[in-house]
Amino acid sequence: MVVVVSTVDVLVGGPLRRWDQHLMLGGHGLAVTGWPYAVWRVVVVGGQFWLVGSLVMIAAAVAAWRRRDLVLVPAVGGWLVVTNAVVWVLKQVIGRTPPGAGVDLLAGAGQSFPSGHxxxxxxxxxxxxxxxxGTAGRYVIGAVHALAVGVATATVxxxxxxxxxxxxxxxxGVVLGLLGQWVVRRRAEPGPRLASCAEA
Incomplete structure (x- = not known):
């Protein structure tokens, strides 16, 4: 629902888009400098595809090994490809310029909406x-949400x-992440498994 509402608002020039323009183009825009700038530069790396995409596949490989699951790695890899494609298509269709352009245009002028990071x-x-x-997952879910919000804030x-x-x-990202979690949980159901050394 948030995705739909924010997308429609941007397309029709609603209050959220007008707030964007007031905040980012009014006066000198956001001028983050000094140590806050350095902190946000570190946080934003949490949305770099090469990093989080690699970490997802490493986690999938470890989980597949532990579960003796033949299909988990390609299943998660397929989800990752679809997720990246969905974000790319949205960027192309909306075509919004970034704040650094000094203008807020749509229809093919840029690739700012939505934030890929x-x-x-x-x-x-x-x-x-x-x-x-089953291991540390239940302890890190709060940190995961905090970091995800931190990455979004850092891009602004x-x-x-x-x-x-x-x-x-x-x-x-939350919607696509829930889809990815469904894929992971579905793979936890009985299916093809690797034979362990004891079974061989």
Whole structure:
């Protein structure tokens, strides 16, 4: 619902988009400097696809080994490809310019909406938590949500995205992450398994 509402608002120039413009284009926009800038630069890395995507696949490989599950790694890999494709398609269709362009245009002018960092950070972190279920997963779910929100906030603080980009990206990431968790839980059901040394 958050994804739909924020997307419609951006498309029709609603109050959220007007707030974006007031916050990011009014005066000097957001001017984060000093140590806060350095902190946000570290936090935003949590949404880098090369990092969180790699961590998802490592967690999937570890979980597959523990579960003796032949299909978990390709299942999670397929989910990761679909997730990245959905975010890319949304960016192409909306075509919003980033705040750094100094204007807020749609229809092919940019790729700012939704925030890929926020979407991929939220979705991948949720799936990593699901893959860790039974060990540390239940203890890290709160930290996962906090980091996902932190990544979304960092994209705005650093001027990479409009606030509505971050909100829509985070919300889309949660939806895609829940889909990924469903894939992981489905793979926990009985199915093809690797034979252990004792069974061989």
């Amino acid at each position: 926020a979407a991929l950070g939220a979705s991948c972190l949720l799936v990593i938590a699901a893959l860790m279920a 603080a650093l001027g990479y995205h409009w606030p509505s980009d971050a909100i829509a990206g985070w919300a889309a």
